[in-house]
Amino acid sequence: MKIIKWSLKTLASLSLFCLIFGQSFANSNTKADILKRLEPVGKVFIAKEQPQIKQQESNKIPVKSVASEKPSKVSGKAIYADNCQLCHTTGVANSPILGNKQQWAPRITQGMDKLIEHAIKGYNAMPPKGGCIKCTDEDIAAAVKYMVNKSK
Numbered sequence: 350m351k352i353i354k355w356s357l358k359t360l361a362s363l364s365l366f367c368l369i370f371g372q373s374f375a376n377s378n379t380k381a382d383i384l385k386r387l388e389p390v391g392k393v394f395i396a397k398e399q400p401q402i403k404q405q406e407s408n409k410i411p412v413k414s415v416a417s418e419k420p421s422k423v424s425g426k427a428i429y430a431d432n433c434q435l436c437h438t439t440g441v442a443n444s445p446i447l448g449n450k451q452q453w454a455p456r457i458t459q460g461m462d463k464l465i466e467h468a469i470k471g472y473n474a475m476p477p478k479g480g481c482i483k484c485t486d487e488d489i490a491a492a493v494k495y496m497v498n499k500s501k
């Protein structure tokens with residue numbers, strides 16, 4: 350009888366143990382479930398943030414392009430007036446005069462790229478960038494286009 354009582358006790362404690370163990374096992378399952386449920390939440394946040402970042406970037410782009418368009422629109426004539434007309438209105442050192450089609454025709458046949466390159470790097474008595482240190486390559490290109498358009 351003692352053995353039966355003992356085995357009943359052991360069985361009872363074993364089943365208790367199994368219950369507890371089973372519960373903790375079940376708990377870990379629910380934790381995993383929670384983690385799984387959290388995952389898509391995290392993904393939703395990332396998905397929400399990305400378009401926001403893209404929107405911010407796309408908002409910036411037009412602002413930048415507007416800012417970079419402004420000086421190139423202004424420059425052509427202004428760059429010429431500030432840095433080129435000194436020589437190119439009077440023909441200093443045989444510089445081709447603005448509006449003189451005869452003088453410009455053979456130069457224009459070189460193509461715009463060559464003319465701009467000569468204006469940026471310098472060409473004989475023509476100083477690099479017409480001596481304008483501040484001018485960007487774009488500024489000079491705009492001035493050359495202005496000069497060529499006025500001299501065709």
Ligand code: HEC
Nearest residue numbers: 432433436442444456464467468473474475478479492493
């Ligand atoms: C110090 C006088 C001087 C200034 C300032 C000057 N130029 Fe000239 N430029 C010349 C002379 C001289 C030539 C002719 C060079 C030659 O053909 O030997 C010339 C030629 C050119 C040509 C023709 C190049 C070619 O390949 O035929 C261009 C384009 C030109 N200048 C653009 C400019 C621009 C743009 C500016 C202002 C940013 C400028 N120049 C300022 C003196 C000047």
